[in-house]
Each structure stands twice: as structure tokens, then as C-alpha cells.
Amino acid sequence: MSNEIIIEGPNVAHGAESATDHHGHEHHEQHFIWKYIFSQDHKTISKQFLITGIIWAIIGSLFSVFFRLQLGFPDSTFPIMEKFLGEWAKGGKLSPEFYYALVTMHGTILVFFVLTAGLSGTFANLLIPFQVGARDMASPFMNMLSYWFFFLASIFMFTSLFVETGPASGGWTTYPPLSALKEASMGSGIGMDLWLISMSLFVVSSLLGGLNYIVTILNMRTKGMTMTRLPLTIWALFFTAVLGVLSFPVLFSGLVLLIFDRNFGTSFYLSEIFIGGKALPHIGGSAILYQHLFWFLGHPEVYIIMLPGMGMASEVLSTNARKPIFGYFAMIISLVGITLLAFVVWAHHMFVTGMSPFLGSIFVLLTLLIAVPSAVKVFNWLTTIWRANIRFTPAMLFALGFVSLFISGGLTGIFLGNSALDIHLHDTYFVVAHFHIVMGVSAFFGMFAGIYHWFPKMFGRFMNNTVGYIHFFITFIGAYLIFWPMHYEGIAGMPRRYYDYSAWESFKHFQGINAFISIMAMIVFFTQLLFVMNFIVSIFRGRKMTTLNPWGSTTLEWTTPIHPEHGNWPGEIPEVYRWPYDYKDDGNGNDFIPQTTPLRPGEESH
Amino acid sequence: MSVFIIITLIALVFIIIYQIGKASEYATVLRGEEKVKAQTNRTIALLLVVVFVLGMWGIWKCNQLFDGKMLPIAACKTGENFDFMFSITVMVTGVVFFLTQAVLFWFCFKYQAKDKQTSFYFPHNNKLEIIWTTIPAIAMAILVAIGLKNWFDVTSPAPPDAKVIEIVGKQFNWLVRYPGKDNELGKRDFRKINDANNVLGLDWTDPHNMDDIISQNGELHLVIGKPVKLLIGSRDVIHDVGLPHFRLKMDAVPGITTTLWFTPSITTEQMKAITHNPDFVYEISCDQLCGKGHYSMRGTIIVETQAEYDKWMASQPSYYAGNNPSAAPAAAGAPASDSTKKESVKEVTMK
Numbered sequence: 001m002s003n004e005i006i007i008e009g010p011n012v013a014h015g016a017e018s019a020t021d022h023h024g025h026e027h028h029e030q031h032f033i034w035k036y037i038f039s040q041d042h043k044t045i046s047k048q049f050l051i052t053g054i055i056w057a058i059i060g061s062l063f064s065v066f067f068r069l070q071l072g073f074p075d076s077t078f079p080i081m082e083k084f085l086g087e088w089a090k091g092g093k094l095s096p097e098f099y100y101a102l103v104t105m106h107g108t109i110l111v112f113f114v115l116t117a118g119l120s121g122t123f124a125n126l127l128i129p130f131q132v133g134a135r136d137m138a139s140p141f142m143n144m145l146s147y148w149f150f151f152l153a154s155i156f157m158f159t160s161l162f163v164e165t166g167p168a169s170g171g172w173t174t175y176p177p178l179s180a181l182k183e184a185s186m187g188s189g190i191g192m193d194l195w196l197i198s199m200s201l202f203v204v205s206s207l208l209g210g211l212n213y214i215v216t217i218l219n220m221r222t223k224g225m226t227m228t229r230l231p232l233t234i235w236a237l238f239f240t241a242v243l244g245v246l247s248f249p250v251l252f253s254g255l256v257l258l259i260f261d262r263n264f265g266t267s268f269y270l271s272e273i274f275i276g277g278k279a280l281p282h283i284g285g286s287a288i289l290y291q292h293l294f295w296f297l298g299h300p301e302v303y304i305i306m307l308p309g310m311g312m313a314s315e316v317l318s319t320n321a322r323k324p325i326f327g328y329f330a331m332i333i334s335l336v337g338i339t340l341l342a343f344v345v346w347a348h349h350m351f352v353t354g355m356s357p358f359l360g361s362i363f364v365l366l367t368l369l370i371a372v373p374s375a376v377k378v379f380n381w382l383t384t385i386w387r388a389n390i391r392f393t394p395a396m397l398f399a400l401g402f403v404s405l406f407i408s409g410g411l412t413g414i415f416l417g418n419s420a421l422d423i424h425l426h427d428t429y430f431v432v433a434h435f436h437i438v439m440g441v442s443a444f445f446g447m448f449a450g451i452y453h454w455f456p457k458m459f460g461r462f463m464n465n466t467v468g469y470i471h472f473f474i475t476f477i478g479a480y481l482i483f484w485p486m487h488y489e490g491i492a493g494m495p496r497r498y499y500d501y502s503a504w505e506s507f508k509h510f511q512g513i514n515a516f517i518s519i520m521a522m523i524v525f526f527t528q529l530l531f532v533m534n535f536i537v538s539i540f541r542g543r544k545m546t547t548l549n550p551w552g553s554t555t556l557e558w559t560t561p562i563h564p565e566h567g568n569w570p571g572e573i574p575e576v577y578r579w580p581y582d583y584k585d586d587g588n589g590n591d592f593i594p595q596t597t598p599l600r601p602g603e604e605s606h
Numbered sequence: 607m608s609v610f611i612i613i614t615l616i617a618l619v620f621i622i623i624y625q626i627g628k629a630s631e632y633a634t635v636l637r638g639e640e641k642v643k644a645q646t647n648r649t650i651a652l653l654l655v656v657v658f659v660l661g662m663w664g665i666w667k668c669n670q671l672f673d674g675k676m677l678p679i680a681a682c683k684t685g686e687n688f689d690f691m692f693s694i695t696v697m698v699t700g701v702v703f704f705l706t707q708a709v710l711f712w713f714c715f716k717y718q719a720k721d722k723q724t725s726f727y728f729p730h731n732n733k734l735e736i737i738w739t740t741i742p743a744i745a746m747a748i749l750v751a752i753g754l755k756n757w758f759d760v761t762s763p764a765p766p767d768a769k770v771i772e773i774v775g776k777q778f779n780w781l782v783r784y785p786g787k788d789n790e791l792g793k794r795d796f797r798k799i800n801d802a803n804n805v806l807g808l809d810w811t812d813p814h815n816m817d818d819i820i821s822q823n824g825e826l827h828l829v830i831g832k833p834v835k836l837l838i839g840s841r842d843v844i845h846d847v848g849l850p851h852f853r854l855k856m857d858a859v860p861g862i863t864t865t866l867w868f869t870p871s872i873t874t875e876q877m878k879a880i881t882h883n884p885d886f887v888y889e890i891s892c893d894q895l896c897g898k899g900h901y902s903m904r905g906t907i908i909v910e911t912q913a914e915y916d917k918w919m920a921s922q923p924s925y926y927a928g929n930n931p932s933a934a935p936a937a938a939g940a941p942a943s944d945s946t947k948k949e950s951v952k953e954v955t956m957k
Contacts, residue, residue: 083609096898171895177860178843178897184777185897271861274799274807275777275842287844287859321717323725330735352846353857354838354864357761361754368746375742376735382709383734387726388717391643392650400654400714407706411699418749420756421695424688424853427846427893466627469650477657484665488672491692493850495893498901506850506889509675526616533620534627543631584727591724606729 038148040140041566045147046125047458050451052147052154053118054532060109063102065525070094072518074500074511088166096499097186100169103497104187105161107172108195110440112202113157115305117150119447120244123308124213124237126454130557131231133222133574135567138215142208149205153198160194168195171497173298176269176290180261183276196259203252206244213241222556224576228332229595231555231580232325235332236311239339240304247300247343254293261285288353295346303342305439307335309446310377310406313399316449317381319553320396321388322591324581327380328606334373334380341370351419352426360419367417374410378403389591393551394468395453401476402445408480409438412487427497430490433483441479448472451535456550460562461542467534471527478524485513554594555580579606644721651718658711662704677850678881681888681909682868684760685853691752698745760854764835764867772837773826773890774806775845775858778899780824780890781805786817786924791837799841803929806841810926820925824890824905828870829915835867845903848893851877855893870909877909 039045066085069078070093077092088098125143129136137143160167169187170179178184179192217230217238230238257268261282269290270282318325325331348367351360381403390396412434415421425431448471455463490496494507501507501514549558556576560568574596582593587600599605634642680686717725772783772791783806785791792808792815799807805822808815821827828834838847840858847866848855856866878886890905910918 080609080612096901100895100898100900169898175844175895178895181843184843272796273842273860274796277801279797279799279807283861285861287861321725322719324727324729326728327730327735329730352855354859354862357757360761361757364753364757365750368750371746372739372742376739378706379734379738382706382713383728385710385713385717387728388713389719389723389725390647390651390714390717391719392647392654392714397650400710404707404710407703407710411703414699414746414749415692415695418691418695418753418757420688420753420760421692423757423760423855424692424850426855427848464624464627464631465646466630467624470623470627473653473657477661480661480664485668485672488668488676492672492676493848493891495848495891497895500901503902503904504889504891505883505885505887506677506891513671529616530620530623533624537624581729583725585724 038144040136040144042125042129042136042140042143043458043564043566043568045143046122048147049117049121049125049150050458052151053114053122054535056109056113056118056154058529058532060106060114061525061528063106063109065522066094067099067102067106068518068521070099070499072515074502094499097169098166099499100171100185100497101166101187101191104169104171104174105157105167108157108168108199111172111301111305112199113150113154115439115443115447116206116244116301117202119305119443120213120237120240120308121147121150121209122447123233123312123450123454124209124241126458127231127233127557128213128216128237129220129568130457130560131234131555131580132217132220133225133556133576134216134220135569135573137212138220139212143212146205146209146212149201149208153201153205156194156198156201160191160198163190163194165189165191167191173291173294174258175294176258176261176287177273177275180258180269181273181275181280192262193259196255196262200252200255200259203248203255206248210241210244210248213237214245217241222573222576225556225595228329229576229579231311232314232328232331232335233308233311235335236307236314239335240307243300243304243307243339243342247297250293251297254290254297257293258290288350288355291350291353292346295349296343298349299346300342302435302439303338305443306406306446307338308450309402309443310335312446312450312453313381313402314384315555316395316399316453317384317403318581318583319453319551320391320393320399321385322391322552322583323384323388324583325380326383326386327376328579328581330376331380334376337373338370341366341373345370345417348417348419348422351422364417364419368414370417371410371414374406378407378410393452394463394465394472395449397469397472397476398445398449398452401472402442402449404476405437405442405445405479409434409436409442413438424493425490427495428490429486429494429496432496433486433490436486437479437483441475441483445476448475448531453551454557455535455538455542456545457557457560459539459542460545461538462545462550463538463542464534467530471531471534474527475524478520478527481520482517482524485517489513549594552590552592554582554592556595559594559596582606644719647719651715654711654714658707661707678877679872680851680853681872681877682852682854682870684756684868685851687756687759688853691756694752695749698749764865765833768833768835768867769829770835770837771826772806772839773847773858773905774839774841775847775892775896775903776805776841777843777897778892778903779822780826780847780892780903780905781841782821782824782826782905783925784819784821784827784919784922785814786819788814788817790814792816792818796841806925808925810930816926817924818926819919819922821922826890826905826907827915827918828907828909829912830870830873830909832912833867833869835865838864838866843896844894845892845896846894847905848891849888849907850891851888851907857894870907873909873911874907875910 079092081089082092088095165186168191169185179188182189260266261269267282267285269287270285273280314325345367347363452463452468489510545562559574576595577598578595580595586593680689774781792812794807795809796807798804838856838858840860845858852868854866856864878884888907892900892903
């Protein structure tokens with residue numbers, strides 16, 4: 001199909017400027033359904049992922065507002081919640097069952113549907129063909145399927161919110177036996193079945209997407225685009241896809257075994273259980289096996305979430321600092337290091353499951369090793385803005401915020417990765433604070449940086465800057481105000497996933513702080529709605545993009561027309577002559593040299 | 607109705623903010639884009655510095671706020687080691703935190719875009735990369751060394767004279783079993799569990815069970831200075847024995863037995879004096895999501911002197927006597943023919 005709409009114009013050279021007022025290609029006008037719904041164009045699919053992700057993000061974070069109301073004000077009632085949740089919040093107070101359902105859904109939605117599908121789905125689709133210089137993905141059809149499997153997964157997950165026994169409520173990790181036995185919890189009924197179906201479909205979506213990204217990056221680079229001339233976004237998205245392709249199948253196997261245990265009487269995870277007044281026949285299974293399978297994905301998943309943000313932050317920092325990213329090769333090597341280590345650290349989530357202390361010590365060593373490539377990245381980002389010429393666009397602010405949050409959240413990982421400290425901090429608010437800062441807010445900041453930066457490429461218009469600045473400052477300050485105090489609560493041993501602390505002598509005096517955190521969480525939530533409004537209104541009413549390359553970027557996506565057709569470049573795909581970070585004087589008064597500019601005589605390649 | 611009003615209000619605020627944003631966009635065009643951009647850039651750079659300074663002040667205030675609200679000193683030796691190691695890690699990461707954040711915000715201010723300023727083309731420097739690969743690696747090695755030493759201390763085999771007590775989680779409370787006079791816990795089997803008169807499924811054919819004492823109110827009595835080894839189990843789903851005052855934690859997993867040992871060093875009474883809190887109590891929190899009552903799965907620990915412990919122990923009837931007043935040992939012998947004889951207190955060897 002893509003061949004129909006691309007007219008190879010031999011006369012249209014890579015001088016893309018001339019191509020913009022050149023709308024004379026013959027192409028068949030596609031039907032609305034094929035152009036916008038079952039589209040195979042990577043740009044449209046990217047928008048589909050982004051918009052679905054935004055809808056999920058609103059749902060997921062709204063849930064956090066609901067349960068923060070319970071945590072902050074356990075003695076009050078909020079009739080408004082009854083309007084939204086009905087029976088589940090009778091009289092305006094959440095029931096414990098639904099509190100846990102909300103916590104579970106908040107985690108599942110944000111981790112998988114927003115920060116995996118919504119983040120790499122959006123930016124891998126948008127940027128890979130654009131930045132490697134390809135007309136589309138290797139398999140546009142598979143790419144389309146990837147979105148629609150995600151959509152199907154979304155439907156199942158969304159449906160589970162409305163079943164009578166409620167959605168899954170065993171935490172986003174859904175450890176059996178709690179998740180395996182209907183007697184153990186209301187959410188382990190049909191809601192859990194829907195969760196499992198949804199997540200299985202999600203794995204399919206993720207694999208279809210990931211394979212496509214890898215193949216496209218390896219095989220479809222334009223002429224001159226060697227691997228070492230790829231922007232760091234592409235490197236990051238490449239390793240993200242590798243992580244997903246190698247680890248999601250393991251989660252899938254874990255989910256299938258859980259489906260068997262739930263429905264077909266097997267005992268993979270179940271052994272010696274007495275519940276609901278009777279002893280179950282299961283013997284010989286291991287509940288810990290599920291945790292191994294889950295975290296074999298679960299930990300790489302953290303990097304699936306982080307790496308795209310790292311890549312985009314690198315790109316946005318360099319562009320707006322008007323300075324090459326410092327240590328391009330060190331950045332790639334550290335990505336390789338993080339990717340390799342990501343596969344061999346999963347059991348640090350399981351230090352207190354009774355695993356062998358010797359095995360635990362190996363995982364301590366490997367886990368803390370990740371601090372080294374992470375530190376290299378941070379120092380390289382800091383050196384990138386040293387003696388720079390920084391323009392504070394909203395995207396740049398979010399990239400800088402990303403670095404700040406990544407430092408804060410990364411450092412607390414050093415505590416948790418060390419088993420002797422984890423034995424106290426495990427499953428306390430310290431953990432909540434740690435992962436929300438590093439893979440929650442920080443990853444979101446990477447995503448926001450990407451959205452603000454590439455919005456003009458996606459929609460041909462700009463987002464509103466002033467609203468963007470307001471969005472940044474409130475979110476940045478708010479995120480720290482929410483999660484900083486949580487560290488202290490965790491050090492004081494306050495367990496996570498509690499509905500109410502008032503009966504606990506050791507934790508009840510944190511009530512005031514919990515209330516403060518809840519208020520901040522609501523402010524930050526509404527600020528995100530402000531962003532969503534800015535996003536939607538700007539699609540239709542935003543300031544129009546008038547130049548091809550508004551940020552003065554070197555990469556290939558800015559050589560395409562303002563509204564690229566399917567196929568991206570009207571003429572030939574431009575050829576690449578240099579690395580993507582040549583932010584230096586080009587001799588004509590510009591402070592950057594695009595990748596498409598040939599080396600000047602005597603100029604050395606990077 | 608109130609919902610409607612609130613939503614309208616929020617929408618209104620949003621529209622106003624967006625209109626301000628839009629107006630500033632037009633104003634930019636009117637006043638000259640370059641000029642306004644430069645002005646905005648300066649303002650943002652300054653704001654970032656303000657945010658940093660306020661942030662540091664906020665951290666200071668936060669420390670003050672939590673002063674006195676944190677856990678008291680650790681109530682066992684490994685807990686003290688934990689606190690020491692925790693402080694070292696806070697210092698190491700704290701220094702890195704302040705330096706990197708300060709540099710980040712300072713560079714933002716110092717190197718904000720200025721007229722006729724160009725950036726310094728500085729793509730790589732291998733020496734720098736080596737320095738900041740090596741330093742974190744050394745720092746990590748030190749932290750790992752301290753960590754593993756403590757880890758192997760905590761997970762080392764319990765001393766032979768440790769008192770063995772079993773603690774079993776169920777939705778949603780803790781069952782504690784003491785070995786009784788014979789100092790030995792009898793066998794149990796989950797198939798023998800009966801909520802009415804055999805909550806842990808004790809095998810009545812095992813004479814060791816006859817004097818075992820089960821406390822169903824989740825009260826764990828320990829003697830100061832005497833090592834205790836907990837055998838941790840679960841009847842249904844995964845729970846976790848969280849002992850914040852001892853800086854310890856271990857999962858309770860159905861089907862396997864995990865262990866944890868420590869030597870309490872401060873009695874509950876002494877801790878009341880230390881914390882100036884007459885209501886102080888050592889609490890056992892369930893730290894693994896186990897269902898709707900997870901948050902209420904509370905146990906307590908009473909650390910007391912040997913004399914107090916002996917007195918309390920003497921007042922406890924054995925579980926058998928308390929629940930089988932009429933059952934003669936002979937009658938209980940019947941299910942002994944159970945062919946699937948199972949060693950239920952099988953320990954996960956922590957080697």
C-alpha cells in the first residue's frame with residue numbers, strides 16, 4: 001500500500017525546503033478508516049499510541065487521587081467518589097477491597113499501558129523511521145497489529161473495571177496464591193481473569209512492536225547512516241525493544257502458568273494451602289517461581305520504561321544546549337551495560353522471600369553495578385550543559401527535570417539494591433518513593449520532553465509555551481513534595497499498600513504528612529489535566545509551524561515536510577554524512593550542521 | 607450538583623490559564639519574538655536557581671518535621687549494624703545528591719543562552735569518562751562489602767541455643783506457636799487444619815505437639831538477650847513478618863518455611879522509657895499484600911525479662927488442653943494412618 005502513495009521524484013533533491021510548497025504528488029486519497037484507524041503509517045500509529053496512552057494516564061492517575069483521598073483523610077467521606085465509583089465508595093468512603101483494586105489498576109495501567117505502550121509505542125513509532133531515514137517500519141502491517149493488540153488489551157482491562165467483583169486487586173505484580181485463588185480476594189475472581197487475558201494480549205502487542213523496531217533500526221537505515229551515526233534516541237529505543245523482546249515472553253509463560261493454576265487445577269504456584277475453610281489439594285508448587293518469572297520481565301521492564309526517556313533527554317538536552325552530547329560512545333556503552341545488567345538483577349526484588357543468601361549476595365553485586373553506567377550517563381548529561389548556550393524550551397526543562405529526578409531516584413536504588421538495607425526497607429514507602437521518582441515521574445519527564453519537542457513534527461503546530469512552563473514547574477516541585485517525605489516514612493518502616501494506618505502505634509503519627517502528600521498529589525494531577533488540555537487544543541489551535549526545523553536540530557526528521565505524507569520524504573530519502581550532534585559553527589552563522597550536510601573539505605568526521 | 611460545579615470551576619480555571627498562555631503568545635509576536643524569548647530565558651534560568659534554593663531549604667524543613675517521628679534505636683545487634691550502614695549510605699549518596707543537583711542547577715543558570723554566546727564544542731574526553739566510571743565503581747564496591755558482611759550476619763545460621771518459635775500468617779492475623787516444656791515443635795499438616803480446634807493443623811499423633819502453646823492474638827513473647835529463631839509459615843497466601851524495630855523482614859510463603867533469627871536487646875518497658883511513649887509496643891506488620899485485610903494484620907512483640915517470660919509462659923495452657931478437653935489421646939490416634947506422612951516443618955536451608 002505504501003508504494004501507491006510514494007512517488008519517487010528524481011527531481012526533488014534532498015533540499016527539503018523546496019519540497020514543502022510542492023504538493024503536486026499524485027496519490028489516491030485514502031479512505032478515512034485506512035488513513036486514521038487501521039493505518040499502517042508509523043506516524044499515525046504513533047499518535048494512536050500516544051492518545052490511548054494519555055487516556056489511560058488520566059484514568060490511572062485519577063485512581064491514585066481516589067486512593068490518596070483515603071490515605072490522606074481516612075476519617076472523612078467524599079461523596080464525589082460515590083458518583084464515580086458507586087457501590088465501591090458507599091457514602092463516599094472507599095471499601096478496602098476497592099482500595100486495593102485501585103492500587104493494583106494504578107500500577108498496571110501506569111507501568112504497562114502508559115509508560116511502556118504509551119511511551120515506547122509513541123516514540124519508537126514516531127522517531128525510528130524518521131531518524132534512521134526510512135519510509136516506514138520494516139513491517140507496517142505488524143506495526144498496525146501491534147497497536148490493535150494493545151487496543152484489545154486495553155478493552156479487556158477497561159472491562160475489568162466494571163465487573164461485579166471488581167478488577168484485579170492483588171497488586172500490579174499479582175503474586176499467587178493471592179491472585180490464583182478466588183477465595184483469597186474478591187479481585188481474584190473474573191477481574192483477575194480479565195487482567196491475565198489483557199496482559200497476555202499486551203505481551204503480543206509488545207513483541208510485534210519490538211521486533212519491528214529492532215529490524216527497522218538494523219536494516220532500514222538510509223545511506224550513510226551507520227550505527228554510530230544514529231541519534232541516541234534510536235540507540236535507546238533499540239535497547240528498549242531488545243529488552244522487551246527477550247523478557248516479555250518470560251512474563252507470558254508466567255501468566256500462562258497462572259491461568260492454568262486458576263482454571264485447570266494445576267499446582268505450579270500452589271502448595272499446602274488452607275483457605276475458605278478447606279485444605280486445597282495442591283501440593284508441590286512454588287509461589288516463589290511466579291516471582292522469578294514475573295521479575296525476569298519486571299526488572300527489565302523498569303529499563304524499558306527508563307531508556308526511551310534517557311534517549312530523548314539526551315537528544316533534547318543536546319539540541320537545546322546547542323552543544324554535542326558529551327561522550328556519545330560512552331552513552332552507547334552505558335546503554336549496553338544497563339541492558340545486559342537488566343537481565344541479571346531481577347531477584348533483588350526478592351531478597352526477603354527466603355531465597356538463598358548466597359544467591360542474594362550475587363544479585364546485590366550485580367544490582368549495584370548498574371549504578372556505574374547510570375552514573376556515567378548522569379555525568380555526561382551534566383557535562384553536556386557545561387559551557388553550553390541553553391535555551392529553556394518546555395522540552396528542555398523537562399529534560400533537565402528528568403536528569404534531576406533520575407539522580408534522586410537512582411541514588412535511593414543504591415539503598416534498595418543492597419540486601420542488608422532492603423531487609424528493612426523492602427515494601428515500605430521508601431520503595432514507593434524510589435520507584436515513583438525514578439521510573440514514574442522521571443520517565444514521565446522524559447516523555448513530556450519528547451512530546452513538547454516533537455509535537456510540531458506530529459501535528460505541524462506548537463504547544464503553548466506558557467502553559468508548558470506552568471506545567472513543568474508545578475509538576476517538578478509537586479513531584480518532589482509528594483515523594484520526598486515518603487522516603488522518611490519508609491525509613492520509619494511504614495508499609496506500603498495499607499488502607500489505613502490509624503490502628504498502628506508505629507505509623508499513625510504520620511497522618512498529617514499523608515494528608516499533605518494527598519493534597520500535593522491532587523494539585524499535580526490537575527496540572528497534568530492542564531497539560532492534556534494544552535495538548536488537545538494545540539492540535540487544532542496551536543501556533544502553526546512555519547519553518548521545517550524549528551529547534552535547529554541536526555537529525556533527519558526535521559528534513560521532512562511540515563505535514564509528511566505516508567513515506568515521509570516526497571523525494572529521495574536524504575543521505576547522511578555525519579554524526580547527529582554536530583552543534584558547531586557551520587561557517588554560515590548557524591550553530592549546527594544537519595546530518596545531511598556533507599563534510600567540508602578537510603573536516604574530520606566525528 | 608456539587609460535582610458539576612467543581613468540574614465547571616476546574617474547567618474554567620483551565621480555560622483562563624490557557625487564554626493567558628495564548629495571550630502571551632500574541633504578545634510575543636507584538637513585542638518582537640527574539641526579545642521576548644531572551645527575556646523568558648533569563649526568567650526561567652533565575653527560577654531554576656530559586657527552585658534549587660527552595661528545594662534545599664525544603665529538605666532542611668523536612669528533616670526538622672520528621673525529627674522525633676522516626677523509629678527509635680534498633681532493638682537488636684543486627685539492627686544497630688543496619689542503622690550504621692544506613693547512615694554511611696546516606697552520607698555517600700547525600701554528597702553525590704547535593705553535588706550533582708547543585709551542578710545541574712548552577713550550569714543551567716551559568717550557561718543560559720546569551721547574545722553572541724556560542725557553546726564550547728566538547729564532544730568527548732576519555733580521561734573524564736574513566737574518572738567517573740572508576741569512582742562510582744569504587745564507591746559501590748565499598749557499599750557492597752559493608753552490605754554483604756551485614757547480609758551474611760543477618761542470614762547466618764541461628765546459634766544452637768536459640769529459642770525456636772513458629773509464626774504463621776493467615777488472612778488476616780498471626781498465629782504464634784511456642785514449643786512448650788519439651789522445647790520441641792511437633793509436626794503439623796495443612797490437611798489437619800480446622801478453624802474450630804486445630805488452627806495450625808497439629809498432628810496429634812506427634813507427642814511433641816501435646817504441650818505446644820498457640821497464641822492466636824498475634825502476641826510474640828521474647829526474652830531480652832536470648833536469641834530467637836522464627837520459623838515463618840503461611841496458611842493461605844504470601845504474608846510477610848515485618849519487624850521495623852528490629853530492621854528485619856521475611857516473607858511467609860505457603861508451602862515453605864522461612865527463618866529469621868535475632869537477639870532482642872531492649873525490653874518493651876525500656877523502649878517505653880527511651881521513646882517517652884507509655885503506649886509503645888513492638889509491632890509486627892504484614893509487609894506483603896495479602897488481601898482486603900492486609901492493613902489490619904497486626905501482631906505485637908513483648909520483649910521481657912526471663913522472669914516475666916517464665917511467669918507468662920506458666921499461665922498459658924497448651925493448645926491441646928485448651929481445645930480438646932474431651933478428646934483422649936487414643937481417639938486422636940485415628941487419623942495417624944494417613945499415608946501421606948509429611949514433614950510439615952521443613953526448613954528451607956539457607957545455605
